Amino acid sequence: MRGPLRVPVARVEAGASILDEDASRYVARVHRKRLGDRVVLFDPDRAIEADAEITAIDRASVSVLVEAPRVATFLPARRVTLLQATCKSDKFDAIVRDATELGASRVVPVVAERSVGRPADGRAARWRRIAVEAARQCGRGDAPAISSPMELAEAVQLFAAGEGVSGFCLDPMADAPLGPALRRLAPEVELAFVVGPEGGLSPAEIEACTSAGLARVSLGPLTLRAETVCAAVLGAVLMLSR
Incomplete structure (x- = not known):
């Protein structure tokens, strides 16, 4: 049995509240909720949620009475x-959805030498909306941060080479498999994964990753699509973290 409808909002506070235009439309028009129905409001930025009861519905807004907030x-x-x-926009949309459902904390779009085109301005905001919707659908209480697109070398230095982070560069030609490397790490260790485009990372990019301290690892001998690599890697992490 499905639980109450989950509604992403900008802020969750106890007491009477009026949902914003998007949330009101989602509750009243898309799901046709009625007075007295209960929903769960969640703030994907702060990982806070609360039960709420619908107290009024009019043409432009939905009012709710929010109970005490709690950690998601x-x-x-x-x-x-x-x-x-x-990669192509529809494929990256799918990657963001999968990454959200499988527990990524942050998604950093990187422009590699063999990337197909460069994302248009404003694309990060679109990916953030996709992440929030994926979090709502899967029941997750937060959504991953979505960075603006950046060059690979800069992204590695900012997010994958810091103290306390174990970074991995996915390369199908690497000798070391990913699985044993993950199993050797304590479950609280922060992880970072560099996944190349469908044409693969260039030798110079792989060198940049390994020079920054990332381990070069492989998922095996098969050639996988970029979106498949994301699901395989994050799925493995999810299983080992439980």
Whole structure:
């Protein structure tokens, strides 16, 4: 049995509240909720949620009575950053959805030498909306941060090479498999993964990753699509973190 409708909002506070235009439309028009129905409001930025009851519905807004906020029930067990080379927009949309459902804390779109095009301005905001919607659908209490697109070398230095982070560069030609490397790490260790475009990372990019301290690892001998690599890697992390 499905639980109450989950509604993403900008802020969750106890007491009477009026949902914003998007949330009101979602509750009243998309799901046709009525007076007295209960929903769960969640703030994907602060990982806070609360039960709420609908107290009024008019043409432009929905009013609710919000109960005491609480820490979101379902949150990722560890911090994981995905540094994903950009690809065609629909494929990157799918990667953001999968990364959200599988527990990524941050998605960093990186422009690699073999990336197909460069994301248009404002694309990060679109990906953030996709992440929030994916969090709502899967029951997650937060949503991953979505960085603005950046060059791979800069992204590695900012997000994958810091103290306390174990970084991995996915390379199908690497000798070391990812699985044993993950199993050797304590479950609280923060992780970062660099995933190249469908044409793969260039030798210079792989060198930049390894020079920054990232381990060069492989998922095996098969050639995988970029979106498949994301799901395989984050799925493995999810299983090992439980």
